[in-house]
Amino acid sequence: MKTLLPFLAVxxxxxxxxxxxxxxxVVSFSTILAEVAQQVGGSAVDVVELVKPGMDPHExxxxxxxxxxxxxxxxxLASGKNMEHYLDKLAGSAGPGAMIVKxxxxxxxxxxxxxxxxxxxDPHWWHSIANVEKATKxxxxxxxxxxxxxxxxxxxxxxxYLAKLVALNTWVKQKVADLPRDxxxxxxxxxxxxxxxxxxxxxxxxxxxxxxEQEPSAKQVDDLIATIKSQGVKAIFLxxxxxxxxxxxxxxxxxxxxxxMLYADGLGSGEGSTYEGMVKHNVTTIVxxxx
Amino acid sequence: xxxxxxxxxxxxxxxxxxLLVPLRSFTTARTKPAATAxxxxxxxxxxxxxxxxxTKIPFTFAVxxxxxxxxxxxxxSSPAETDVKLPIPPQGIDLSLTITWSxxxxxxxxxxxxxxxxxxxERTVWGDGTASDVLTYP
Numbered sequence: 001m002k003t004l005l006p007f008l009a010v011x012x013x014x015x016x017x018x019x020x021x022x023x024x025x026v027v028s029f030s031t032i033l034a035e036v037a038q039q040v041g042g043s044a045v046d047v048v049e050l051v052k053p054g055m056d057p058h059e060x061x062x063x064x065x066x067x068x069x070x071x072x073x074x075x076x077l078a079s080g081k082n083m084e085h086y087l088d089k090l091a092g093s094a095g096p097g098a099m100i101v102k103x104x105x106x107x108x109x110x111x112x113x114x115x116x117x118x119x120x121x122d123p124h125w126w127h128s129i130a131n132v133e134k135a136t137k138x139x140x141x142x143x144x145x146x147x148x149x150x151x152x153x154x155x156x157x158x159x160x161y162l163a164k165l166v167a168l169n170t171w172v173k174q175k176v177a178d179l180p181r182d183x184x185x186x187x188x189x190x191x192x193x194x195x196x197x198x199x200x201x202x203x204x205x206x207x208x209x210x211x212x213e214q215e216p217s218a219k220q221v222d223d224l225i226a227t228i229k230s231q232g233v234k235a236i237f238l239x240x241x242x243x244x245x246x247x248x249x250x251x252x253x254x255x256x257x258x259x260x261m262l263y264a265d266g267l268g269s270g271e272g273s274t275y276e277g278m279v280k281h282n283v284t285t286i287v288x289x290x291x
Numbered sequence: 292x293x294x295x296x297x298x299x300x301x302x303x304x305x306x307x308x309x310l311l312v313p314l315r316s317f318t319t320a321r322t323k324p325a326a327t328a329x330x331x332x333x334x335x336x337x338x339x340x341x342x343x344x345x346t347k348i349p350f351t352f353a354v355x356x357x358x359x360x361x362x363x364x365x366x367x368s369s370p371a372e373t374d375v376k377l378p379i380p381p382q383g384i385d386l387s388l389t390i391t392w393s394x395x396x397x398x399x400x401x402x403x404x405x406x407x408x409x410x411x412x413e414r415t416v417w418g419d420g421t422a423s424d425v426l427t428y429p
Binding site: 201 | 299316334355357358378380381382383384386387423424425427
């Protein structure tokens with residue numbers, strides 16, 4: 001038996017290292033959180049995006065294939081703040097021991113008045129870089145819980161990503177500083193940029209509400225036109241989700257110009273395929289149009 | 292209804308014609324000329340007092356507003372202060388402060404802005420050798 005012990009120890013070590021090398025499967029309902037998980041997890045994670053770049057998370061519905069992806073996930077990341085209204089129903093599809101983390105629920109919410117729905121939580125927390133820094137720490141801690149063996153890698157990767165976010169925030173502050181504070185007023189397709197507005201001193205007049213599913217009424221459009229005229233708002237920023245008839249009516253009635261397209265609900269294609277690219281595109285588009 | 296069919300038809304036609312007016316206004320695109328682009332008047336310039344207090348001297352600094360340097364220099368003592376004209380809207384202003392200390396180690400600098408009858412507003416930057424940040428007033 002004594003002669004077998006070293007052999008068994010070697011076999012056990014080999015088996016353990018094989019297990020440790022197995023990447024942690026992370027399933028994400030947010031394009032932003034998928035990037036954060038990939039940046040923090042590095043080669044130790046396998047990230048599956050259920051909500052893919054360019055998809056509207058407000059209108060996303062899980063497919064049977066998505067449920068299968070959840071079955072063997074170790075970590076499920078959601079934006080939270082009621083963005084994924086279907087999540088509680090899906091919880092049973094996740095594998096045993098899978099952690100479901102509603103990241104946005106762990107940070108303060110802006111409350112927005114949604115007319116008939118009263119005050120609701122604004123789910124678009126990622127437009128504040130400070131919130132993405134918090135999200136990075138939340139994802140790091142969740143990955144460490146899921147895979148303690150790679151604690152050092154997750155910590156180092158998170159620190160590197162946090163340093164990038166600090167530099168990005170400095171860039172945004174410098175870019176926004178080119179715009180007088182009394183010119184920081186804009187119209188957006190839907191009410192997705194209030195966290196950005198709060199952090200950098202903007203006032204946002206949204207055409208649609210928090211969700212892209214809500215079409216504005218004729219009275220809301222008329223009220224918005226009156227506000228744009230009285231406040232002298234110079235530009236309207238679009239997403240591909242907005243009915244173009246509404247934006248063209250507003251530009252015709254007010255003289256405000258189309259300022260460009262913004263990435264509102266997460267990552268997209270082109271410049272907006274990374275968080276840094278998305279932020280730089282949005283900020284540059286806004287500042288150049290309002291100058 | 293005892294009127295002749297011709298009278299009834301004429302009444303019905305009249306009602307339909309009356310309905311056409313509001314229907315047309317609902318369904319026809321508005322033909323008003325395009326509004327002119329909104330214009331905002333820039334905020335008037337007011338005299339602002341700027342003061343930099345630094346934990347270390349000497350220091351070299353530059354204060355920028357809207358991308359233009361409004362005050363720069365080297366100070367052998369603290370505080371350094373000046374008056375400059377700045378357009379300050381009710382929403383406030385952003386000032387970029389870049390400061391360099393010749394002495395090594397951590398240091399801090401506080402930039403205070405006072406204008407009109409407003410209370411002084413102070414913002415602080417920290418750094419080791421140099422610091423740079425956009426400071427928001429108020």
